[in-house]
Amino acid sequence: MKISSAKYLIKEGVRNIWINRMMSFASIGVLVSCLLLTGAAILFSLNINTAMQKLEQDNSVTVYMKDGLPTLKSIQVGEEIKKLDNVESCEFVPKAEALESIMKSMGDDGTIFNSLVGSENPLNDVFKVSLADLSKYKETAKQIGSLDGVYKVRDYSDIAAKLTSLDRLVTTAGFWIVLILSLVSLFIISNTIRVTMFSRRLEISVMKSVGATDGFVRLPFMVEGIIIGVFSGVLSSGLLALAYNKILQNITNIVPFFHPIGLGSIFAMIVLCFILAGALFGAVGGGISIGKYLRREGGDFIGW
Amino acid sequence: MIEFMDVSKTYGNGTQALRNINLKVDKGEFVFIVGSSGAGKSTFLKLIMCEEFPNSGEIIVNGRKLSTVKRRDIPYVRRTMGIVFQDFRLIDKMTVYDNVAFAMHVVGAAPREIRKRVPYILNLVGLKEKAGCHPNELSGGEQQRVGLARALVNNPSMIIADEPTGNIDPALSFEIVGLLSEINRRGTTILMVTHEHRLVKHFRRRVIEIHDGEIVADSCNISVPEGAHENQ
Numbered sequence: 209m210k211i212s213s214a215k216y217l218i219k220e221g222v223r224n225i226w227i228n229r230m231m232s233f234a235s236i237g238v239l240v241s242c243l244l245l246t247g248a249a250i251l252f253s254l255n256i257n258t259a260m261q262k263l264e265q266d267n268s269v270t271v272y273m274k275d276g277l278p279t280l281k282s283i284q285v286g287e288e289i290k291k292l293d294n295v296e297s298c299e300f301v302p303k304a305e306a307l308e309s310i311m312k313s314m315g316d317d318g319t320i321f322n323s324l325v326g327s328e329n330p331l332n333d334v335f336k337v338s339l340a341d342l343s344k345y346k347e348t349a350k351q352i353g354s355l356d357g358v359y360k361v362r363d364y365s366d367i368a369a370k371l372t373s374l375d376r377l378v379t380t381a382g383f384w385i386v387l388i389l390s391l392v393s394l395f396i397i398s399n400t401i402r403v404t405m406f407s408r409r410l411e412i413s414v415m416k417s418v419g420a421t422d423g424f425v426r427l428p429f430m431v432e433g434i435i436i437g438v439f440s441g442v443l444s445s446g447l448l449a450l451a452y453n454k455i456l457q458n459i460t461n462i463v464p465f466f467h468p469i470g471l472g473s474i475f476a477m478i479v480l481c482f483i484l485a486g487a488l489f490g491a492v493g494g495g496i497s498i499g500k501y502l503r504r505e506g507g508d509f510i511g512w
Numbered sequence: 513m514i515e516f517m518d519v520s521k522t523y524g525n526g527t528q529a530l531r532n533i534n535l536k537v538d539k540g541e542f543v544f545i546v547g548s549s550g551a552g553k554s555t556f557l558k559l560i561m562c563e564e565f566p567n568s569g570e571i572i573v574n575g576r577k578l579s580t581v582k583r584r585d586i587p588y589v590r591r592t593m594g595i596v597f598q599d600f601r602l603i604d605k606m607t608v609y610d611n612v613a614f615a616m617h618v619v620g621a622a623p624r625e626i627r628k629r630v631p632y633i634l635n636l637v638g639l640k641e642k643a644g645c646h647p648n649e650l651s652g653g654e655q656q657r658v659g660l661a662r663a664l665v666n667n668p669s670m671i672i673a674d675e676p677t678g679n680i681d682p683a684l685s686f687e688i689v690g691l692l693s694e695i696n697r698r699g700t701t702i703l704m705v706t707h708e709h710r711l712v713k714h715f716r717r718r719v720i721e722i723h724d725g726e727i728v729a730d731s732c733n734i735s736v737p738e739g740a741h742e743n744q
Contacts, residue, residue, distance in 0.1 A: 213620045411614075414601050417561070418666060419591035420618040421584070 213424070221431025224404045231400035232432075236440045238396045239489060242389035243444035243482050244451075249382030250478075251452060255468050256375040262467075269349050271335040274359040282333045285357045289337055294348040296338040303331040317461070332359060390489070397436060397493030401429050405501055412501075422502050430494040437490025441483035448482075449475060513539045513670065513701050514560060519569030521555050521725075529555035531725040533569070539669070542693065542702040544712050547722035553705045556722065557672055560703070561593065562586045574669065591619055594663030598675040600655045602647040608634065608658050609643040615662045629665060637661045637691060653684030660691060664700075671695060673704040677711065689715055 225232045271289065273282045279302060290298045307329050311318030324330065339348055353361040405412070415425050452471050459468060471478075514537040521530040529552045537543055547553050558564040559571055562578060571578040574592055581589055602611050609630055616626045634640045637657040647655055656676055663671055673692060677685035689704070689711050696702045706712065712719055721729040 210620045210622070212623050213617065216617050410601060411603055414603065414614065414662075415618050416587075417590065417595045417597075417601075418615040418618050418662070419587040419589075421587045424618060424620075 214427075217424070217427040218431050220428040221435060224408075224428060224432045225435055228400065228404045228407070231396075231403050232436055235393070235397045235400045235436050235493075236443065238389070239393045239437065239440035239486060240444040240447065242386060242393045243440060243485065244448055245382065245389060246386045246485075247444065247448040247478060247482070248451075249378055249386065251448075251469075251471075252378050252382075253375055254474070256371050256378075258469050259467075260371055268336055268338045269345075269352065270362045271337055271352055271358055272360045272362065273333040273335070274357055275332060277333065277357050279333065281357055282335075285355055286335055288355055289335060289352055292348060292351055294339050294341050294344045296340045298338075299336045301334045301336060303329050303333050306331045306334060314461075393489055394493050394496070397433055397490055398497040400436070401433055401494045401497040402501070404432060405429060405497060425502060426495065426498045429498040430491050433490030433492075433494025434487045435490070437486030437488065437493075438483050439486070440490075441486030442479070444486075445475070445479040445482045448478065513537050513541070513574065514703070515570075515572040516559075517570045517572075519559065519566045519571055521552075521559060521564060521566050529725055530559070530566070530722075533727060535720065535727060535730065537701065537703065539701055540696070540699055542696040542715075542717040543704070544715075544717055544719045545703060545705045545722065546707070546709075546712060546719060551722045552725040553722055554674070555725075557674055557703070557705065560672065561595065562589055591666060592669050594666065594668035594671045596656070596659050596663045596671060596673040596676045598678040600647070600652075600659045600679070602655055602658055602662075604647055606646070607643065608639060608645050608647070608650070608661075611647065611658055612661045612665050615665050619666055621666075633661045633665045636664070651684070652680035653687055656680055656684075656688050657691065660688070660695075664695065668700065670701040670703065673702065675705050675707065677706065677708060682708075682710070685711055686714065 273285065282302075283300065286298055286300050289295055304325070307321060307324060311321050314321075337352065339345060349361050352358060412425055449471055456468055456471075514535075516533045516535045519530060519533040520528070522528045533556070545553050545556060555564060559566055559578075560573060562581065565578070573589065576589065578589070603614065606614060612630045612633060613626050616629065621629070631640060631643065634643055637660055639654060639657055639661065642650060642654065647658065650658065656679075659676070660671075663673075671692065676692070677688050680688065685708060692702050692704065693715060719729065719731060720727055
């Protein structure tokens with residue numbers, strides 16, 4: 209195709225979007241929802257995977273001492289833990305220090321816990337125990353748990369199992385939601401293009417009568433679909449970035465020890481994927497409509 | 513130029529539109545196709561334009577057997593023909609100039625060529641002054657002249673006119689056929705479907721009459737232009 213023809217057809221595609229703006233707006237809305245949900249599911253999954261990796265890298269268990277256990281007794285339990293074969297180090301974190309650390313991480317908001325300082329402190333004394341050999345993880349955790357004065361041993365496998373099941377749930381639900389919305393997007397885009405196509409039946413019949421190839425007839429409609437898709441891709445990645453950053457701010461305020469992944473490193477990839485996905489949806493949606501039309505009645509012009 | 517050899521066409525619903533049609537139209541001829549509604553005239557044009565294909569027989573257009581033309585090559589066959597419709601088929605939102613230029617855009621003409629050719633053709637059909645008007649600002653005869661300009665702009669070797677005077681004043685019909693005659697005089701073959709016997713009588717060209725899917729008459733109405741019937 210010549211450059212002059214391509215320019216002409218692209219201009220036509222852009223013009224169609226404006227003429228048919230209500231349907232174009234509907235298509236963009238649905239496609240943006242679809243891409244936003246996909247993006248949210250991906251970011252959620254990425255965060256869970258990162259959290260799990262962090263947990264896996266951390267070869268320690270947290271040992272909670274019984275409520276009200278005197279600090280001296282706790283220290284004695286700590287000595288017993290240190291004596292175990294697989295224990296590399298054992299760090300004592302008194303409950304007062306833990307509360308102080310939480311209050312510090314919350315900045316000014318931490319003052320709301322002022323009333324808990326001292327005897328009202330609801331936290332437990334804790335030991336952070338590093339292990340030498342991770343293959344004996346379960347065994348060592350069991351040995352620690354059996355010591356007198358130990359309330360609970362929390363190892364990462366509990367959290368990992370919960371995170372994995374949550375990730376699976378989000379991935380499965382996300383997959384079906386995205387699949388359904390993708391089909392809805394395709395349906396709406398192809399209908400938007402179909403409306404344009406019917407309003408331009410006369411032009412199509414004239415085009416065909418003077419010798420337009422199917423590609424020439426098809427291109428403006430595909431351009432229309434691609435522009436809708438690209439615009440949706442840009443809009444949804446912008447909205448996703450805004451929403452994610454807002455949620456990050458709130459989450460890190462509420463759960464200070466949660467370290468979500470920053471959007472900076474993956475944002476360019478998200479924008480690119482969204483634009484490509486949007487363009488693909490648009491092109492396929494446009495292609496479906498016009499292809500169907502050209503195969504059926506689009507070639508008729510005498511007695512039309 | 514156009515040759516039909518034992519061509520028959522039956523539609524999917526069983527309607528037999530054309531039966532064993534044999535005819536030859538030479539380069540430079542002006543042929544009127546007449547016949548009542550449903551006689552098979554539109555099917556005849558559709559077969560030439562590759563909009564339909566015969567069930568049997570062979571059609572040759574410009575030396576090319578249409579049965580051997582691949583689907584993707586049909587647009588290129590059509591580019592050798594210009595079509596004029598009864599209902600003009602002008603695009604309302606486009607000016608006269610754009611309606612004509614549109615046909616050139618479709619075949620991928622360069623913008624410079626379009627700027628040069630469109631005013632020339634509009635001048636030829638007497639509409640140079642109306643280039644900036646929209647179709648709804650023109651009379652029926654003027655609209656059909658735009659249709660004719662559009663059919664001519666890509667310099668086809670043949671013009672197919674499907675009842676081009678059907679939607680215009682009888683007085684203006686003569687003007688349109690006069691214009692077609694002038695185009696024919698310059699070497700373009702004209703195939704014109706019409707119901708108007710006054711025109712056929714007045715312009716004295718070869719007349720093919722189709723009735724019930726068969727050619728029932730193929731003759732010159734009153735006098736024969738030189739060479740027009742040599743190949744019958």
